[in-house]
Amino acid sequence: MNAKKGIVAAxxxxxxxxxxxxxxxxxxxxxxxxxxxxxxxxxxxEVSLGRxxxxxxxFYDIPKKKTVIEPFxxxxxxIFREGEKAEVxxxxxxxxxxxxxxxxxxxxLDADFFFEPFLALNITKEKIEEENxxxxxxxxxxxxxxxxxxxxxxxxxxxxxxxxxxDILFDEAYRPAQIQFHFQSNILSEEQLAYLEKEMTQxxxxxxxxxxxxxMKETEEKMSHTVAEDDVTIEDYVxxxxxxxxxxxxxxxxxxxxxxxxxxxxxxxxKRAVLAYMEAVNTKFNLFGANGYEAQNVTEEEYLQEIERTxxxxxxxxxxxxxxxxxxxxxxxxxxxxxVIRQMGGYMDKNGMLQLGEGDTFAPEMxxxxxxxEDYAECVRKAYRKKHLDNxxxxxxxxxxxxxxxxxxxxYYEGKTDYDRLKSYAKNFNMKLYYGEPSRHHNKxxxxxxxxxQRYDKILTPNKxxxxxxxxxxxxxxxxxxxxxxxxxxRIQSTTASYENMEKSQKKKVINSESFNYAPADYNEEHHRLxxxxxxxxxxxxxxxxxxxxKRSLKKIWKSPKRTQxxxxxxxxxxxxx
Numbered sequence: 128m129n130a131k132k133g134i135v136a137a138x139x140x141x142x143x144x145x146x147x148x149x150x151x152x153x154x155x156x157x158x159x160x161x162x163x164x165x166x167x168x169x170x171x172x173e174v175s176l177g178r179x180x181x182x183x184x185x186f187y188d189i190p191k192k193k194t195v196i197e198p199f200x201x202x203x204x205x206i207f208r209e210g211e212k213a214e215v216x217x218x219x220x221x222x223x224x225x226x227x228x229x230x231x232x233x234x235x236l237d238a239d240f241f242f243e244p245f246l247a248l249n250i251t252k253e254k255i256e257e258e259n260x261x262x263x264x265x266x267x268x269x270x271x272x273x274x275x276x277x278x279x280x281x282x283x284x285x286x287x288x289x290x291x292x293x294d295i296l297f298d299e300a301y302r303p304a305q306i307q308f309h310f311q312s313n314i315l316s317e318e319q320l321a322y323l324e325k326e327m328t329q330x331x332x333x334x335x336x337x338x339x340x341x342x343m344k345e346t347e348e349k350m351s352h353t354v355a356e357d358d359v360t361i362e363d364y365v366x367x368x369x370x371x372x373x374x375x376x377x378x379x380x381x382x383x384x385x386x387x388x389x390x391x392x393x394x395x396x397x398k399r400a401v402l403a404y405m406e407a408v409n410t411k412f413n414l415f416g417a418n419g420y421e422a423q424n425v426t427e428e429e430y431l432q433e434i435e436r437t438x439x440x441x442x443x444x445x446x447x448x449x450x451x452x453x454x455x456x457x458x459x460x461x462x463x464x465x466x467v468i469r470q471m472g473g474y475m476d477k478n479g480m481l482q483l484g485e486g487d488t489f490a491p492e493m494x495x496x497x498x499x500x501e502d503y504a505e506c507v508r509k510a511y512r513k514k515h516l517d518n519x520x521x522x523x524x525x526x527x528x529x530x531x532x533x534x535x536x537x538x539y540y541e542g543k544t545d546y547d548r549l550k551s552y553a554k555n556f557n558m559k560l561y562y563g564e565p566s567r568h569h570n571k572x573x574x575x576x577x578x579x580x581q582r583y584d585k586i587l588t589p590n591k592x593x594x595x596x597x598x599x600x601x602x603x604x605x606x607x608x609x610x611x612x613x614x615x616x617x618r619i620q621s622t623t624a625s626y627e628n629m630e631k632s633q634k635k636k637v638i639n640s641e642s643f644n645y646a647p648a649d650y651n652e653e654h655h656r657l658x659x660x661x662x663x664x665x666x667x668x669x670x671x672x673x674x675x676x677x678k679r680s681l682k683k684i685w686k687s688p689k690r691t692q693x694x695x696x697x698x699x700x701x702x703x704x705x
Contacts, residue, residue, distance in 0.1 A: 165301050166242050171339040174241060177326030179282055182206065187238045188339045194229075194236045195346045203369045207346055208236040216350040218367035220359045223350065234280050241329070244272040245303070255297050265292040273308065277327075288312040288323060305330050356399070361387045364402050370412035371405070374430045382431065383408065386438050394442070394487075395466050396456060403455035404441055407448045411437050444471065445493030445500065453502055460510035461518075467503065468520050471527075480621035480675035481523035495532040495593035496558065500643070504592050507645040508653055515656055515671045516645075522661040522673040525643035530608050532593050532643070544602025546703075549586065549595055561587040562700065564648050567693045569596045569605070569639045571685040573631075578688035583639055584697040591647035596639060599703060607640035623680045637678065638685045 172187045182196035196206035205216040213229035213236060216222075229236045248269055255262060264270055274290035277283040283290070288310045296305040306329040310320055354363070361384060365371055371383070387401045396404075411433050440448035444467060456463060472486030493499060507521060516522055540551040553560045566585040572578050583605050587594045596605040610633045612620045620626075626634070642662065646653035661673040664682050674682065687693075696702060 166245060169302065169333050171334045171336060172238060173332040173334050175330040175332070177328055179323070179326045181233055181235065185235060186334075186339060186342045188343060189238050193339075193343055194238075195342060196233070196235070198369075203367050205346060205350060206232060206236065207350060208232075214350065219352045219354050220363045221367045222353050222356070240276065240280065241303075241331075244276060247272040252301055255301055260297040260299075260301075262295045262297070263292065264295070269293075273306075283327070287314055288320070300333075302333060303331050359398075359402070361398075361401060361405065364405055368405060368409040370409045374412070374425070374427070376427045376430060379427065379430050379434065382434060386434070386441075390441065390452075394470055396452060397458050400452040400456035400458075403452045404437075404448065407441070407451050408434060408437050440490070442470075442487045443490035443493075444487055445497055446490035449490065450497075450499040450502060453499065453506075460506050461521075464503065464506050464510055464521050465518070468524050473520055473524070475519055476618070476621055478621035478623070478676040479519065479679075480619060480677070481520050481526070482618050482621070483527060484618075489527075489531045491535075491538075493531065493535070494552075494556065495535060496556070496588040496590055500528065500592055501590055504643075504645045507657060508650075511657060516661050516673070517671065519673045523675065525645070526607070526640075528593070528643040529606070529641045532595070533604055533606050533608055533641075536595070545595075545604040546597050546602035549597075550700075558589050561589060561591055562698055562702075564591070564594075565693075565695050566596070566697070567690070567695075568687045569641075570693070571635070571638050571687050573684055574686050578692045581694065581696045584703075585641075587644075591649070592644050594641045594644065596641045599697060604641075605636050605639050607637040610634075610636050621675060621677060623677045626677060634681060635685075638681045 170189050172189070174185045174187075176183060176185065178199065182202065183199045184197040186195045186197070188194070192208070192210050194206075194208040198204055203218050203221075207214050207216065208229045211228060213226045213232050215224045215226075215232065217224070226232055234240050248264070250262065270290050270293055273293050274283065274285065277290075278285040289312070290308055291311045292309045294307040294309070295303055296307075298304040308324060308327045310323055310327075312320060315323065365380060365383060371380070383405065387404065390396045390401050390404055391398065412430070437448055440446040441452060443449055453463070453467075458466060468481070468483075470487045472484030474482055474484060476482050507516070510521075511517075536548050536552050537545065540548040540555070542548040542551055549560070562584070564585055564587060566581060566583055569583050569585055570578070570581050582599060584597050584599055585594055586597060597603070598605050610626075610629070612625070614620050642658070644654065645657040648654050660671045662678075664672055664674075664679065672679075
């Protein structure tokens, strides 16, 4: 699909999740007759819309505060509002989703969305009669009453096209019957502008109480039909995914079925996660299906390429697709935590070290403060609620998270030192790194040596999960991943003897290395059980001491300074300059 085609997709934005109230400007003076005396007398209304809107028709029962948004055939989902609450009915297989505040779905669920511009216009009966019931608006501020509302509702992308004028056709009762918008753009072709204007048109019909009651009853009947998730097949589920169906390709559907089978049987996901993958594909296709113009110009090859990209993302730990599947999965917390490691080819070697073999990898773009890492840490906390961490794979998996975090900062950001790169990373995401946690356990010395002063400082992401150890004198990361070597088979060298002749300065990096936290330090009891004890050699704690043989050998020689000996020198970025 060429670049020009992608532009209109940004113009007509499907406003399924617009947050907030309508934002039209209200006039301060009294409005003669039209808004208060005419529009407010209307209790039941039907608005027909084009494909830039969240549905083809909206029905309003204004006295009862009920609204129904009817979908276009390919959209499938119905939106129903009653009072302050709303529901989205995706279909009998996809089920429904409830919202306590209808505004989280769409401001169009309130009839005022369409009424308010007329209040701001201050149109009178006399004006309508003078214009022969066809009013043309081209004054900039008056046009903005409409355009700003549509931009706010994410129906119109004001960066790509701007509204030039509005034509309003009134019926004999002085009520709006049709609104036609006219646009200008330096980007869109005439054909694209014509399509945009056609699909932005609003048509109004004023109906009876009997008609609206029948529509509400019909809608509630439709929404009552759901199939239990255990009885839903992938084939059933796909029939209610509008963007996938829009592709009209049997080969594409069969490809999806094959991928779903692999994700379940080979990757180990449950049905809920596989269905989430199908949802992810449907969402990715939104780029193509946001409006009818684009859908007609997408080739089967383009759809298949997008599926392959999404499938690849499902095998990258921490990607948006993988995270969505991880969150959706109903696998038990401990099994889910282990599933990630198994998908990465994880196994324990003869020296008690977790190795990652052939399998999935971390998504390169996964940042140290990512949602997935928060989700994974929460999963471990749920798995070991009020229990000691007893699994070596889960404990040692954090070292591979550390490896990814180090490589991410070094690979994506520039700077003279690792510390400079870390600050660039934080600046890029407009976040403040956390310097306030003690670094005592990352300033170990050999047992016979006397502790002098802090040299290494711990810096954490704002969620206090990912951590980095900085050599304050050099600005370099203190990390075991600058020390550990690989075998001929491309696995981490885990034999203690392989490191015996290594300089003490290198061993010091391993023993003082960073360590991802499953619980922030201010989750005091959980942090102690899940992060501290598994890495601490102590009598009577054999079941909870889960380090590999190499680290065990180092911890026999190196120790953390006592609390009475240790003083934290670096508590903020300013302390680095002292």
